[in-house]
Amino acid sequence: MLGQYLPVESAIHRLDPRAKLLSTFLLIAAVMAGGWAGMAIGGLITAAGVMAARLPLGVLWRQVRLLGLIILASVLVQILFTPGDVVLSAGPVKVTVQGLVSGVTLLIKILLVVLTGIILTSTTTSLRLASGIELLLKPLGRLGIPVHEIVMALSIAIRFIPVITEEAQHIINAQLSRGVAFYGPGLGRRAKAVISLVVPLLTGVLRRSDDLATAMEARCYRGGAGRTRMHAMVFKRADVMCLLMTGTSLVAAVLLRVTLGL
Amino acid sequence: MPIIRMDNIWYAYNRGTPIQTNALSGLSLAVSRGSFVALAGHTGSGKSTVLQHLNGLLLPQKGRVLVEEADTRDKSFRRSLWAKVGLVQQYPERQFFEETVFSEVAVGPNNLGLSPAEVEDRVLEALAVVGIDRKRARETSPYALSGGEQRRVALASVLALRPGVLALDEPTAGIDFMGRQRIFKALADLKSQGVTIIMASHNMDDVARMADRVVVIKEGRALLEGSPRQVFASQGCVREAGLNLPFPSEVMARLREKGFNTEAPALTVDEAAEEIIKCVGARKTAQ
Amino acid sequence: MVYRYGNNSNNVLNGITADISRGEFVAVIGPNGSGKSTLARHINGLLVPSEGQVTVDGMDTREPESIPEIRRRVGFVFQNPDNQLVGTTVEEDIAFGPENTGTSPEDIRESVDFAMTVAGLRELAGRPPHMLSGGQKQQLAIAGVVAMKTGCLVLDEPTSMIGPAGRRSVMGLLSRLKEEFNMTLVLITHHMEEAVFADRVMVTVEGHIAAEGTPREVFRSTSALYGMGLELPGPVELSNRLRALGLTLPDPVLTVDELVSCLCLL
Numbered sequence: 001m002l003g004q005y006l007p008v009e010s011a012i013h014r015l016d017p018r019a020k021l022l023s024t025f026l027l028i029a030a031v032m033a034g035g036w037a038g039m040a041i042g043g044l045i046t047a048a049g050v051m052a053a054r055l056p057l058g059v060l061w062r063q064v065r066l067l068g069l070i071i072l073a074s075v076l077v078q079i080l081f082t083p084g085d086v087v088l089s090a091g092p093v094k095v096t097v098q099g100l101v102s103g104v105t106l107l108i109k110i111l112l113v114v115l116t117g118i119i120l121t122s123t124t125t126s127l128r129l130a131s132g133i134e135l136l137l138k139p140l141g142r143l144g145i146p147v148h149e150i151v152m153a154l155s156i157a158i159r160f161i162p163v164i165t166e167e168a169q170h171i172i173n174a175q176l177s178r179g180v181a182f183y184g185p186g187l188g189r190r191a192k193a194v195i196s197l198v199v200p201l202l203t204g205v206l207r208r209s210d211d212l213a214t215a216m217e218a219r220c221y222r223g224g225a226g227r228t229r230m231h232a233m234v235f236k237r238a239d240v241m242c243l244l245m246t247g248t249s250l251v252a253a254v255l256l257r258v259t260l261g262l
Numbered sequence: 263m264p265i266i267r268m269d270n271i272w273y274a275y276n277r278g279t280p281i282q283t284n285a286l287s288g289l290s291l292a293v294s295r296g297s298f299v300a301l302a303g304h305t306g307s308g309k310s311t312v313l314q315h316l317n318g319l320l321l322p323q324k325g326r327v328l329v330e331e332a333d334t335r336d337k338s339f340r341r342s343l344w345a346k347v348g349l350v351q352q353y354p355e356r357q358f359f360e361e362t363v364f365s366e367v368a369v370g371p372n373n374l375g376l377s378p379a380e381v382e383d384r385v386l387e388a389l390a391v392v393g394i395d396r397k398r399a400r401e402t403s404p405y406a407l408s409g410g411e412q413r414r415v416a417l418a419s420v421l422a423l424r425p426g427v428l429a430l431d432e433p434t435a436g437i438d439f440m441g442r443q444r445i446f447k448a449l450a451d452l453k454s455q456g457v458t459i460i461m462a463s464h465n466m467d468d469v470a471r472m473a474d475r476v477v478v479i480k481e482g483r484a485l486l487e488g489s490p491r492q493v494f495a496s497q498g499c500v501r502e503a504g505l506n507l508p509f510p511s512e513v514m515a516r517l518r519e520k521g522f523n524t525e526a527p528a529l530t531v532d533e534a535a536e537e538i539i540k541c542v543g544a545r546k547t548a549q
Numbered sequence: 550m551v552y553r554y555g556n557n558s559n560n561v562l563n564g565i566t567a568d569i570s571r572g573e574f575v576a577v578i579g580p581n582g583s584g585k586s587t588l589a590r591h592i593n594g595l596l597v598p599s600e601g602q603v604t605v606d607g608m609d610t611r612e613p614e615s616i617p618e619i620r621r622r623v624g625f626v627f628q629n630p631d632n633q634l635v636g637t638t639v640e641e642d643i644a645f646g647p648e649n650t651g652t653s654p655e656d657i658r659e660s661v662d663f664a665m666t667v668a669g670l671r672e673l674a675g676r677p678p679h680m681l682s683g684g685q686k687q688q689l690a691i692a693g694v695v696a697m698k699t700g701c702l703v704l705d706e707p708t709s710m711i712g713p714a715g716r717r718s719v720m721g722l723l724s725r726l727k728e729e730f731n732m733t734l735v736l737i738t739h740h741m742e743e744a745v746f747a748d749r750v751m752v753t754v755e756g757h758i759a760a761e762g763t764p765r766e767v768f769r770s771t772s773a774l775y776g777m778g779l780e781l782p783g784p785v786e787l788s789n790r791l792r793a794l795g796l797t798l799p800d801p802v803l804t805v806d807e808l809v810s811c812l813c814l815l
Contacts, residue, residue, distance in 0.1 A: 174349075215635075219645055465713070516805060
């Protein structure tokens, strides 16, 4: 599943979620704003991150594959629709040098962005991630934006993704067992199949959220005011190092591109 | 000739990932036509996975499943399998999406492509088996029923397929005493009509009461198989699988430990009472 | 007290009067729809009575300003193990309650460790809830209450969705909470063999208390319980049968242990 937390011990798991969030943004910025040098630096740091987080390659591959279609489509669009010097043509389809270059660039950039995202989510539980976001966004609270509530809702949504996924599979199985056709011909039948999944799934989600709201109330939850945290967040050396490294990479990537055109 | 045969089935979820879990590890099983087989095992023993193999929702990663001699890996056979082996999952009432009980039960028969008259016949028959009033069925939303009634409607929605084999996963989980009685009565009626029933359960009192064959499953393997009397005679094995003995067998086993001269693992309270009276009488004469 | 949903509907609870003392273990049994869950939800103010009143340590649940304090004293565990866990890991979930009451990080850490030890969840501290068994999820829900150091715990059919092994561990944990920490327990259940271990049993039927007393009084063959469509605990049923067949046995026999030792004495 995309963005699933992977419960293992690692240096990256132990980093402060704020440091991880900021570093992720810095790294993505370096990759997106930089040229080839930016991609190289980003690639190196991402690879180091994957190793430090002890993420099995199989897991990475499976998560990336989930986005395969979207990635492939955007790369193809770049390749096929960028004007320039034609190297290959078949009927109306023309492939240009510029298209190939920008296609490959895009592929690398998307992959790096996705990989950094995966490192972040597989090493940080959603509640920790949420508290990180909440602390980073705290200044917005002064503008009257309910930061805590939004973040809490998000983190609960993430906590329930595996539960709802399981429930969806359960319902699909039940409907398949009654001959509902999710695949195969017939638009009408397919529409009916979608309804047979969506209606019970929504009913279930509503029931769950109702239950959960009651349970949270019973556990003294009254919004963000007066709440404390078990993990008081303090930046440690590793967090500062991580930020320095990603920050430097952004500066380097931009400088190299602007000055040397790399 | 068994109606269902599973040969050395292996199945793992999330295969090849760090969270891979082996659900079935070389399970074999044969079910003869018209029997009531209980798959006894605690949560996570793999019994739900077995049931999903019966109607082709899952295919074995190794080994094979034969239903009426046909292999479930055969795609064209699988297309008709759902109606041959009716599967009632755990908490089946979570599948409801129609506006009335009647149309909910009609989903399966409609998908079989039957005529409206035939569909109606089957729905009414299924509702009768589970004891839901037909007039109410046309007027009420399935979500407006009580928990026990919802469970029975879900059961009827599979029975309306008239499956030759019925596979049930914990059919009485979370249902109160009276509700349980009604479900078991429906299952007994079906069995007497010749339907083959396979029920996964961790409630051994239910198993002792209903099944004529028990397969104890532990960690995806069949640990023990036999009649309820044979299976519940080997308490060690049942306990090893994380299960309790049925209450009457438990009492008799405890009395045996205390020196009562009894071999029979009673399956019902009546049997236990009869056996105890016999033993107490014998002890008194001996004294 | 009386409770009804909305104004014109029938009463779900129909004139209930009861006291629960500190340290007492009360089991509430009754058929589905008899109002036992509704009753449970009045104890910590999740519902407030339409007529009459409920007080917890002298605080009225109808007064909104008392509610936070009431919920610090009365914890609640629900039937569905999935729908009450908030945290993405065992540890985070247990911390949720103490975090809500503004406890300091050090104290939260200490309470969480204490609760994990009591509930036997130490090894699972970093595990996400969806990778726990049903029984472990309920142990976790109980641990979340233990971490808040409430004196009273209300459980609404906590074992109806889990297997026999999970049920044993949940019941084991409850008896530990009672014995070691003198916790007040209110257990709503439809498993009669669980009710047998309570100090007091209440039987609800159609919104009122139809029978009440120690398990011994309630399950006696002359009790009002008979004929209410409720299951009997196995030992009670078997001993009643044996008595009818002429054996001299006490009325009632509540547990298998008791039954076996009575029979050995014959």
